[in-house]
Structure formats: structure tokens, C-alpha cells
Amino acid sequence: MNNSVQQDILSALDMVVMEYHGNERFKVIGEAPDWFNRKCGLTHSTDLYFKPQKHFPFLENFLTDALDLWDKKSERQLKSGFWIETEPSGKEKALEATALNIKTRPMLFIEPARFSYIEKHKIIQKGRELQLSFKHKERLEAVLRQAQQDLEKRVDARTAELSITNALLRKEIDERKQAEKKKIQLATAIDQAAEAIMITDTLGVIEYVNPAFQYITGYTAKEAIGQNPNILKSGQHDEAFYLKMWATLGRGEVWRSHFINKRKDGKLFEAEVTISPVRDAWGKITNYVCVNRDVTREVMMEKHLRQTQKMEAIGTLAGGIAHDFNNILAGIMGYTEMSLYDTPEGSQIHRWLKRSLLACERGKALINQILMFSRAEETEQRPIYIKVIVKEALKLLHATIPSSIKIRHEINNETGVIIADTTEIHQVLINLCTNAIHAMGDLDGVLAVTLDNVTIEADDAKRYIDLSPGDYVQLTVSDNGCGMDADTVEKIFEPFFTTKKIGEGTGMGLSVVHGIIKRNNGLINVYSHPGEGSTFQILFPRTDKPTEKGIDETASLPTGKEHILLVDDDVLLADMTNEMLTSLGYTLTSCTSSVEALDAFRASPAKFDLVITDQSMPHFRGTELAKKIKQIRPDVPIILCTGFSGLVTPAKAHDMGIAQYVMKPFVRREMAVSVRRALDASRTRPQRE
Numbered sequence: 001m002n003n004s005v006q007q008d009i010l011s012a013l014d015m016v017v018m019e020y021h022g023n024e025r026f027k028v029i030g031e032a033p034d035w036f037n038r039k040c041g042l043t044h045s046t047d048l049y050f051k052p053q054k055h056f057p058f059l060e061n062f063l064t065d066a067l068d069l070w071d072k073k074s075e076r077q078l079k080s081g082f083w084i085e086t087e088p089s090g091k092e093k094a095l096e097a098t099a100l101n102i103k104t105r106p107m108l109f110i111e112p113a114r115f116s117y118i119e120k121h122k123i124i125q126k127g128r129e130l131q132l133s134f135k136h137k138e139r140l141e142a143v144l145r146q147a148q149q150d151l152e153k154r155v156d157a158r159t160a161e162l163s164i165t166n167a168l169l170r171k172e173i174d175e176r177k178q179a180e181k182k183k184i185q186l187a188t189a190i191d192q193a194a195e196a197i198m199i200t201d202t203l204g205v206i207e208y209v210n211p212a213f214q215y216i217t218g219y220t221a222k223e224a225i226g227q228n229p230n231i232l233k234s235g236q237h238d239e240a241f242y243l244k245m246w247a248t249l250g251r252g253e254v255w256r257s258h259f260i261n262k263r264k265d266g267k268l269f270e271a272e273v274t275i276s277p278v279r280d281a282w283g284k285i286t287n288y289v290c291v292n293r294d295v296t297r298e299v300m301m302e303k304h305l306r307q308t309q310k311m312e313a314i315g316t317l318a319g320g321i322a323h324d325f326n327n328i329l330a331g332i333m334g335y336t337e338m339s340l341y342d343t344p345e346g347s348q349i350h351r352w353l354k355r356s357l358l359a360c361e362r363g364k365a366l367i368n369q370i371l372m373f374s375r376a377e378e379t380e381q382r383p384i385y386i387k388v389i390v391k392e393a394l395k396l397l398h399a400t401i402p403s404s405i406k407i408r409h410e411i412n413n414e415t416g417v418i419i420a421d422t423t424e425i426h427q428v429l430i431n432l433c434t435n436a437i438h439a440m441g442d443l444d445g446v447l448a449v450t451l452d453n454v455t456i457e458a459d460d461a462k463r464y465i466d467l468s469p470g471d472y473v474q475l476t477v478s479d480n481g482c483g484m485d486a487d488t489v490e491k492i493f494e495p496f497f498t499t500k501k502i503g504e505g506t507g508m509g510l511s512v513v514h515g516i517i518k519r520n521n522g523l524i525n526v527y528s529h530p531g532e533g534s535t536f537q538i539l540f541p542r543t544d545k546p547t548e549k550g551i552d553e554t555a556s557l558p559t560g561k562e563h564i565l566l567v568d569d570d571v572l573l574a575d576m577t578n579e580m581l582t583s584l585g586y587t588l589t590s591c592t593s594s595v596e597a598l599d600a601f602r603a604s605p606a607k608f609d610l611v612i613t614d615q616s617m618p619h620f621r622g623t624e625l626a627k628k629i630k631q632i633r634p635d636v637p638i639i640l641c642t643g644f645s646g647l648v649t650p651a652k653a654h655d656m657g658i659a660q661y662v663m664k665p666f667v668r669r670e671m672a673v674s675v676r677r678a679l680d681a682s683r684t685r686p687q688r689e
Contacts, residue, residue, distance in 0.1 A: 014033050014035075014111060014112050015033070015109060015110070015111040016028065016032050016033060016036045016109070016110040016111070017029040017030060017107065017108075017109055018107070018108045018109075018110070019105060019106065019107055019108075020066075020067075020070060020106035020107070020108060021049065024051050024063075025049045025050070025051060026049065026050060026051070026108060027049050029107075035087060035093060036110070038087055038088055038089070039055055039056075039085060039087055039088070040055045056083075056085065056095075056110075058080075058083035058085075059080070059097060062078075062080045062097060062099070063099075065078060065099075066078055066099035066106075066108065069099055069100075069101070069106075070099070070101060070106035073101060073104060074101060075100075075101060076100070077098055077099070077100045078098065078099040078100065079096065079097075079098055080096055080097040080098070080099075081096070082094050082095070082096050082113050083095055083096075093112060094112060094113040095110055095111070095112060095113060096110075096111065096112075096113050097109065097110045098111075190210050191210050191211055192211075193210060193212055194212055194293075195212060195291050195292060195293045195294075196209070196210065196212045196213040196215075196216040196217060196271075196291070196292035196293075196294070197209070197210040197212070197213065197289065197290070197291055197292075198210075198213060198224070198229065198289070198290040198292070199278075199287055199288070199289050199290070200229065200287065200288050200290065201286075201287060201288075202285060202286065202287070202288070204228055204229060204288070205226065205227070205228060206224050206225050206226065206227050206228070206229065207225065207287070208221075208225070209221050209224045209225065213292075216263075216269065216271075216292060216294045217232060217261070217263055217264060217292075218263045218264030218265055219231065219264050223264075229290070232259075232261040232262060233261070233262065234260050234261055234262040234268050235262075236260040236268070237259070237260065241257075245257065245275070249275060249277060249288060252277050252279075252285060253277075254274065254275065254276045254277070255273075255274070255275040256272075256273070256274050256275075257273055258270065258271070258272060258273070258295075259271045259272075259273045259292070261292070269294055269296045270294070270295050270296045270299045271292040271293060271294055271295060271296075272292075272293045272295050273290060273291070273292050273293075274290070274291045275288055275289070275290045275291075276288065276289050276291075297462075297463075303490065325363075325643070326643030326663070326664040326665055327570055327573060327643050327664060327665075329360055329363050329664070329665040330573055330576070330643070330664040330665035330666065331570075331572045331573055331576055331665075332356070332360050332665075333357060333360040333361075333665045333666075333667060334573070334576035334577070334580055334665070334666075334667075334668075335576055336353050336356050336357045336360065337357060337580075337667055337668050338576075338579060338580060338583070338668070339353050340353050340354065340357065341583075360665065381419050381420055381421050381520070382419065382420075382421075383417045383418070383419055383543060383545040384417065384418060384419075384420055384422055384425070385415070385417060386415060386418055386420070386425055386451065386473055386475065386540065387411050387412070387413065387415045387451055389422060389425045389426050389429065390409075390411060390429060390449065390451055390475070391411065392426070393426055393429040393430055393433070394407060394409055394433075394449060397430075397433055397437075397447075401437055401447070402437070402442065404440075404442060404443065404444050404445065405437060405440055405444075405445045405446070405447055406445070406446050406447070407446075407447045407448075407449070408446055408447070408448045408449070409448070409449040409450065409451075410448075410449075410450040410451070410452070411449075411450070411451045412451060412452040412453060414453065415451050415452065415453055415473055416453055416471065416473055416542040416543070417542065417543050417544070417545065418473050418520070418540040418541065418542060418543060419520065419541070419543050419545065420516075420520045420540065421516075424516045424519075424520075425516075427512065427513075427516065428475075428513050428516050428517065428538070429449075429475070429477070431510065431512065431513050432477040432513060432536050433447060433449070433477060435510065436477060436478070436479035436481065436534070437479075438481075439479050439481030439482050439483070439533070439534060440479050440480065440481040440482075441481070441482070443481075445479060445480055445481060446479070446480055447477070447478075447479055448476070448477070448478040448479070449475075449476070449477055449478075450474075450475075450476045451473065451474070451475050451476075452473075452474055453471065453472075453473060453474070453542065454471075454472050454473075454474045454539070455470070455471050455472070456468075456469050456470060456471075456472055456539070457469055464523055464525075467523050467539070470541060470542075471541070471542040472522075472539040472540060472541055472542055473539070473540045473541075473542055474537065474538070474539055475537075475538040475540070476535060476536070476537050476538070477535070477536045477538075478533065478534070478535040478536075479533050479534055480532075480533040481533050481534065482530070482531065482533075483528045483529050483530045483531050483532045483533050483534055484526075484528040484529075484530065484534060485529075485530050488528075489526050489528055492510050492526065493510050493511055493513075493514040493524075494511065517538060517540075520540060520541075521540075521541050522538060522539055522540045522541065523538070523539045524536060524537070524538050524539075525537045525538075557584060557668065557669055557672045558584075558672050558673060558675075558676035559584045559585040559586075559672070560584065560585055560586055560675070560676060560679060561585050561586065561587070562586055562587070562609035562610060562679055563586070563587045563588075563589070563607060563608050563609050563610075564581060564586050564587065564588050564589070564608065564609065564610045564611070564612060564675070565588075565589050565591070565597060565600065565601060565608045565610070565611045565612070566578060566581070566588050566589065566590045566591070566612045566613075567590075567591045567592075567593075567594060567597040567611070567612065567613040567614060567617070567622075567625065568590075568592065568613075568614040568617075568641070569592050569593065569594075569614060569616075569617040569618060570592075570614070571592055573614075573664075574590050574591075574592055575590070577590075577612070577671070578590045580668055580671060581671070581672075581675065584672055584675075586675070589608070593617075593618070593619065594613070594617045594618070594619045594620035594621075594622075594624075594625045595619045595620070597611075597613070597625065598620065598625060598628055598629070601629055601632060601633075602632060605632050605633040605636070606633075608636065609636075609637075609679060609682075610636070610637050610638075610639065610675065610678055610679055610682075611626070611629055611636060611637070611638045611639070612638075612639045612641060612675075613625050613626060613638065613639070613640060613641070614641050614642065615640055615641065615642035615648060616642065616643070622640050622641075622642070622648075623640070623648055623653070623656060623658075626638045626640065626656065626657070626658060627656070630657055634657075635682065636682070637659035637660075637678040637679060637681065637682040638657070638658050638659055638678075639658070639659060639660040639661075639662060639674055639675065639678055640653050640658045640660070640661050640662070641662045641663075641664055641666070642661075642662075642663065642664065643663075643664040643665075648661075659677070659678035659681060659682065660674040660675075660677060660678045662674050
């Protein structure tokens with residue numbers, strides 16, 4: 001059968017024949033009817049492929065079964081049910097489909113349904129119902145789509161609301177985290193604060209203390225919590241002090257004051273205290289927070305500063321009077337001493353002169369004590385064994401103290417070496433022991449002196465001012481006398497302060513002791529209570545330097561025949577020194593003017609073996625005159641004498657080339673030894689005619 005006839009048959013049958021080509025694609029065999037082309041939007045081209053399910057929704061499930069049939073190469077037919085399709089023009093058409101394999105070719109036939117009018121009517125009616133159902137379904141789907149869109153909008157709106165809520169919640173969480181972080185930081189800061197922090201309830205019961213509280217007060221948190229702050233009471237404040245404090249806190253105000261509190265071990269400490277009310281959200285006071293700052297060391301430093309300022313004031317006073325007073329004493333002592341040599345020993349006049357000389361020595365000692373407060377005053381410090389000085393001083397005291405007082409001493413023979421002036425250390429011990437003897441009076445008493453080596457650790461050194469950790473020699477002087485109250489202890493090192501009656505003391509003893517100890521980088525502590533005696537504890541730094549052998553000055557006075565140029569603007573002193581040295585065999589040329597002395601030396605520099613000059617003179621000071629003389633003749637030895645000089649110390653004088661430095665007033669032996677030392681140490685002088 002040719003294609004034309006085949007096409008005519010298919011056209012007459014109004015049938016569509018299609019071959020399946022895989023991938024859900026079909027190709028029309030022959031020419032499809034017009035209704036099919038209209039439905040599918042196809043042309044009469046035989047080369048077109050299409051997917052029927054896109055245009056015939058009813059076929060979707062049928063084609064699934066047909067594909068299974070074709071895959072199995074089955075020879076049977078597969079019939080579809082009837083379905084109604086609506087053409088673009090609105091015309092309805094009942095269709096049915098047949099799937100089969102023709103010689104293994106998968107074929108699909110779609111043709112108008114063949115049924116009676118009644119069947120057709122039923123089918124059409126059923127199709128309409130299905131169409132109506134489908135349209136209803138479409139409407140439902142549209143409603144569902146709209147509902148879905150509305151739901152999505154509500155979800156979007158709710159999501160936006162939730163996003164805002166989440167953002168606010170995150171912000172609140174962040175703020176809470178920051179607040180918690182600040183609380184942790186605050187708690188950490190309180191725990192690590194150097195100040196003692198205590199929180200109480202409104203009745204004053206302790207609810208919290210930080211670690212510094214234990215360090216300052218000695219009470220652990222376990223011991224303090226539940227207690228009243230009264231555990232720190234020292235008894236140094238009266239009841240009115242605490243009533244005023246509670247009255248201030250009761251008004252809701254902050255209380256600030258200086259407290260003297262007591263540690264757990266009984267020791268007192270001073271604190272700057274601030275007590276603040278803590279209020280809740282309604283303004284009601286719920287707690288009190290108390291901050292204690294330990295200012296014990298600061299108070300000690302303040303007292304130390306005041307003491308230093310007083311010492312400086314005394315030094316200024318000393319500088320103003322020492323020179324003139326020493327010049328006066330020098331004349332009295334010099335002439336008195338020379339008078340003794342010309343007075344029969346054992347005579348009344350000889351005894352009077354000795355007492356006069358003793359009075360001058362006391363005056364000299366008093367001025368020396370005052371001068372110790374001057375920064376310009378220097379002493380001969382060298383390595384010494386303090387145990388030797390202590391033993392000598394105790395031997396001296398044994399002969400002078402009342403029989404009612406016993407001396408007990410514990411001296412470690414292994415006590416180390418210190419750097420100090422022998423005379424000053426002797427003076428320290430005599431002063432302390434003398435005060436202890438006065439404190440015990442006529443009662444049976446015990447004077448206890450101990451000397452030993454101690455080591456101060458770093459933690460112990462923090463309790464004191466100007467004390468470094470290290471090795472020390474500890475000297476302790478104790479008595480069981482009347483003791484002192486706190487106010488007296490604070491003042492005992494002040495110059496001219498004394499508890500003795502008029503005529504029994506100058507009030508300079510302990511001031512001198514304090515000055516000597518400070519000058520030797522030492523420390524002095526006082527422990528005393530009324531009726532319980534007193535203890536003075538002194539620490540001197542130990543050294544590894546070897547001690548020096550002392551010079552024996554007990555031999556006869558050294559003499560000489562050298563020529564000395566003497567310069568002193570005080571005529572009395574110049575004459576006295578002239579006579580003193582002449583009696584020792586020396587030849588002297590005396591001048592009362594520095595200009596006159598310089599001219600004399602310039603006129604004949606080789607004539608003089610030694611120059612002795614006062615420091616404070618008109619025209620040229622002693623140091624200036626020495627410099628001019630050295631320019632003329634560098635090898636000449638020079639002795640500088642002074643009653644007091646704030647500009648020149650022994651060390652500075654030595655650096656200037658001065659051979660000897662002699663303080664006024666001086667005795668005959670002192671001057672004789674100084675002259676001999678200067679001459680013997682000088683270089684060989686040129687030959688003189």
C-alpha cells in the first residue's frame with residue numbers, strides 16, 4: 001500500500017499514529033488530523049517531534065504504563081480509557097489511545113472514541129464533570145497558591161519580626177555578657193586590690209572580705225565573715241568617734257577617717273578608711289562597703305620626714321653658732337691646758353684648772369653633738385669590731401651605776417664588722433645605757449645589753465623605712481624602768497626633747513644617737529609601755545672589709561724644730577697656738593691676716609716647712625689661701641683649722657691637697673700629732689741656709 005492510500009485511510013479514520021523515539025519523544029507517522037495539529041500547535045510537517053503529555057494531560061499516567069510495555073517488547077495492546085479534550089476553539093472531543101509493538105516498533109495510536117450517542121453524551125457529561133472537577137481543582141490550587149503566598153508573606157513578616165527580636169535578644173545577651181564580664185572584672189579587681197575591702201550588712205555583720213584583708217589584718221575570710229568589725233578595734237579611739245561614724249552612715253553619707261586598728265596578732269596598724277552605703281534599686285541601704293588602705297608605712301615616712309626636717313633645722317642652727325663658739329672654747333681650752341703645765345700638780349689651782357678644762361671638754365662635746373645634725377659634719381668611719389667597744393663601755397658603766405642596778409649582757413664573740421666611727425658607737429651605747437639607768441632610778445633594776453648577728457629577709461625589710469634586706473649586727477639595750485607612752489616614744493629623738501628635770505639633761509642624747517645610726521645606714525626601733533620598761537633595738541649593716549689597727553697616741557708628745565707659718569684672724573687663738581707649738585720646739589711666724597700671710601710666704605717660700613691656717617677669715621678663706629700657696633710651692637704641707645665649715649669636709653680638704661684637717665677647739669696633743677704627721681708625710685724640702 002502506497003503512502004498516499006495509507007494517508008487517506010488515516011485521515012478517514014481521524015486517527016493519529018505516532019512512533020516512540022525515546023526520551024519521551026514521539027514522531028507522527030503520516031499526516032495528523034487537523035484537530036491534533038490545532039491541539040498541539042503543529043504544522044503538517046512530518047519531521048516534527050513532540051511530547052504528547054504536554055498537550056494531553058490524561059495521557060501522563062498511560063504513557064508510564066506504555067513505556068513499560070515497550071521496554072518489555074510485549075506483543076499485547078494497551079488501551080487507555082476515554083478522556084475529553086477541549087480544542088483551542090472550545091470544541092470538545094472524546095479520545096482514546098492504544099499502545100502496542102509492531103515488529104518491535106513502539107507505536108501509539110490516538111483516535112476519536114467510537115461509541116453511541118448515549119454513550120457519547122455520558123462520556124461528554126463525564127468529561128464535563130471531570131473538566132469541572134479539574135477547573136475546581138485549578139481554582140482550589142489557585143486558592144492554595146494564594147494561601148501559600150499569603151502564608152509566605154506572613155512567614156516573611158514573622159521572620160522579619162523574629163529577626164528583629166533575635167537581634168534585640170542578641171543585643172540583650174551581649175549586654176548581659178558585658179555586664180557579667182564587668183562583674184567578673186570587678187570581682188577580680190576587688191580580689192586583687194591592695195586595699196582591704198570588707199562588705200557588711202546594715203547591722204555591721206561582715207559578709208565578705210577580699211584576700212588583702214587577710215594580708216593586712218591577719219584574719220582569714222572564714223574567721224572574719226559573720227563577725228563584727230569590732231575585731232579590729234585597737235582601743236585608740238573613744239566611743240564618740242564611733243558614734244559620729246554611725247551617725248554619718250545613718251544619714252546615708254560616706255564616712256572617711258584615719259583609723260588605728262589592731263591586727264589578729266595584736267600589732268597596731270594605721271589605715272585610711274572609707275565606708276560607703278550600698279543602695280538597692282529603690283534607694284534603700286542594703287549593705288556597707290569598707291575600704292581600708294594600710295598607711296602605716298606612709299605615716300612612718302611622714303614622721304621620718306618631720307624628724308629629718310627638725311634635724312636639718314638643728315644643723316642650720318649649729319652652723320650659725322659652732323664656729324664662733326668653738327673659737328671661744330679653743331682659746332679657753334688652750335690657755336687652760338698650758339696653765340696646767342706651769343702649775344704644781346696637786347695644788348688647788350691645778351685642780352681648778354683641770355675642772356675648767358673638763359667643763360670645756362663638755363662644751364666641746366655638746367657642740368660636736370649639735371654638729372652631728374649638720375650634713376657637712378663628717379666622721380672617721382672605718383671597719384671596726386663593735387663587740388670591743390661594747391665591752392669597754394660596759395666596763396666603764398660598772399664603775400658608775402648604782403648598786404641597785406645589775407648589768408646583764410650577752411655578746412656574741414662572732415659578731416661581725418661594721419663601718420662606723422669608734423667614738424660615735426661608744427657614744428651611742430653610753431647614751432642608751434645612761435637613759436636606761438635614769439629610767440630605773442633608785443629601784444632594783446636590770447640593764448640588759450645583747451649583741452648578735454642577724455639577717456633581715458626581704459619580707460621583714462618591708463616593715464621598716466630605709467632598710468634593705470641583708471646581714472646586720474643587732475645591738476639591744478633594755479631596762480625594766482618606768483617605760484614611756486606612745487606620745488613620748490614619738491618625740492624622744494627630737495632635739496632638746498627630754499623627760500628629765502631641769503639641769504639633769506640637755507635632751508640631745510637620743511637625738512645624737514638617732515643621727516649617728518642614720519649616718520651609718522642603720523635602724524633604731526623603740527618598744528616601750530608605761531610601767532613595763534623600754535627596749536632599744538639597733539641594726540648596723542655588716543661588712544666583709546678587714547679592720548684597721550688603731551694608732552697609739554699614749555706616747556709622749558711629738559716635738560720638732562721646723563719653721564711654721566701660722567694664720568688666724570683671731571688674735572687670741574693665734575697667740576695661744578703660737579705659744580703651744582713654740583713650747584714643743586717649733587719656730588713660728590704668726591699672721592692675723594690672710595693677705596699678710598700670703599705676702600710673707602711669697603717673699604720667702606723656702607723658709608717655711610708647714611702652714612697652719614684658719615678657714616673662716618677676711619679676704620681669703622683658708623682653702624683659697626692654701627690654693628695660692630700651693631701655686632707658689634706645691635710641696636709645702638698645709639693644716640686647715642676650723643670651728644665649723646659647711647663648705648669643707650675632711651674628704652674635700654684632702655682632695656684639695658690639705659695634709660691635715662683639725663677641728664676647733666683642739667688640745668695640745670691633738671695639734672702636736674697633726675703637725676708631726678703633716679711634716680713627716682711631706683716631701684723633702686729644699687736646703688735652707
